[in-house]
Amino acid sequence: MERKVIITKDGSSSIYLPEWDEHYHSIHGAIQEAYHVFIKNGLTLLENRGQIKLLEMGFGTGLNAFITLIEGERKKMDIDYTGLEAFPVSLEQVKQLNYVNLLKAKSRENDFIKMHEGNWEEKLMISELFHLTKRQQKFESFSEKNSYDLIYYDAFGARVQPELWTENVFKKMFEALKEGGILVTYAAKGSVRRAMLTSGFDVEKLPGPPGKREMLRAIKPRK
Numbered sequence: 001m002e003r004k005v006i007i008t009k010d011g012s013s014s015i016y017l018p019e020w021d022e023h024y025h026s027i028h029g030a031i032q033e034a035y036h037v038f039i040k041n042g043l044t045l046l047e048n049r050g051q052i053k054l055l056e057m058g059f060g061t062g063l064n065a066f067i068t069l070i071e072g073e074r075k076k077m078d079i080d081y082t083g084l085e086a087f088p089v090s091l092e093q094v095k096q097l098n099y100v101n102l103l104k105a106k107s108r109e110n111d112f113i114k115m116h117e118g119n120w121e122e123k124l125m126i127s128e129l130f131h132l133t134k135r136q137q138k139f140e141s142f143s144e145k146n147s148y149d150l151i152y153y154d155a156f157g158a159r160v161q162p163e164l165w166t167e168n169v170f171k172k173m174f175e176a177l178k179e180g181g182i183l184v185t186y187a188a189k190g191s192v193r194r195a196m197l198t199s200g201f202d203v204e205k206l207p208g209p210p211g212k213r214e215m216l217r218a219i220k221p222r223k
Contacts, residue, residue: 008028008029009029009211020156031102034067049149052079054151059134063097081132082134153187201220202218
């Protein structure tokens with residue numbers, strides 16, 4: 001499938017899929033969206049804990065992982081990060097992304113490249129406090145239980161991949177989380193919220209990132 005690197009409204013890169021008319025990140029601002037959805041409304045809720053096990057559904061450009069590395073290091077958070085991606089982005093396109101410059105993270109440029117160059121299915125030590133395991137597999141084949149504190153759910157939208165926003169998938173996410181675990185996503189459709197509720201989550205609507213009215217945060221209740 002053809003992929004084109006484009007620039008979003010906050011000046012940061014994303015990738016566009018012409019065949020699907022779909023973007024990897026919000027056209028209103030890739031970095032803004034990542035910080036709002038996944039850091040502000042996800043990661044920051046887990047400060048002052050021990051090691052955090054984090055799962056990203058849709059590793060994609062690596063933006064969410066890179067920002068999590070930067071913010072986690074700043075807050076001295078110990079993060080064990082797993083990213084699932086069925087169709088990895090090429091290293092050629094990764095090198096066209098402008099996240100390192102816009103985030104003023106030149107000292108971490110090698111870390112960003114290492115995230116993409118590193119072997120799949122192998123735990124990589126990106127820093128003393130950040131370990132990354134990339135797994136090349138489809139969401140539907142994922143199955144783990146009581147493993148994660150936080151899930152970044154960053155799949156392509158339901159318009160192009162409705163199968164990734166079903167009750168069946170969110171039941172897998174519910175099972176994968178520890179009690180009290182959190183799932184955050186940019187999505188806010190009523191059908192997605194209902195699928196989360198049916199799967200057992202407590203779900204709240206939150207203000208969305210620029211260009212989007214709402215987003216969802218789901219929590220696995222403690223028994």
